[in-house]
Amino acid sequence: MTSVNESGHNTHGVPKASEQSIAEEWTNRIAQIRDATCHEDVFNILDGLTWCSKIVSRLRYLHEITSDNDPEDPPMRLSSLRELAQFFASDNISIPYPEIGICPNGLLQAEWHLSKGSALMKFLPDGKVTFAATRGRKSGVRPIQGEDTKENALKGILPYIQE
Secondary structure, X not given: OEEEOOOOOEEEOOOHHHHHHHHHHHHHHHHHHHHOOOHHXXXXXXXXXXXXXXXXXXXXXXXXXXXXXXXXXXXXXXXXXXXXXHHHHXXXXXXXXXXEEEOOOOOEEXXXXXXXXXXXXXXXXXXXXXXXXXXXXXXXXXXXXXXXXXXXXXXXXXXXXXX
């Protein structure tokens, strides 16, 4: 059973008997996202995930405002949308909801600004992300930044964004 708790984090309680069918469902969903041929296909796939409703609303809004051929607003890159969607459709993440933005080059970026720290992940078309995370100056924790797989970047930023 998948649900969202009060703080907006997704939680997963999978009964042992259905682990294989759940894993197959996730694998199929990720493949559908990877193979999507338009933005709306990705939005529709994410719509089926209850904890992604805020993210889908924001993505649709960003797509709408960048689809008007205004040179100030570059279109959302489908390849970046696919990568972001695959990240949030994963069954193994439990993180606060991010702010989602679009960069001047059309890439999507997820940002977290919490009392403990801040982090961002920019979703690149090749499946990697650029990332950075920091805490307050008095924390004694050094900022991090780099480019890596989504999984490794998440491991790096988690200590900065988990309450």
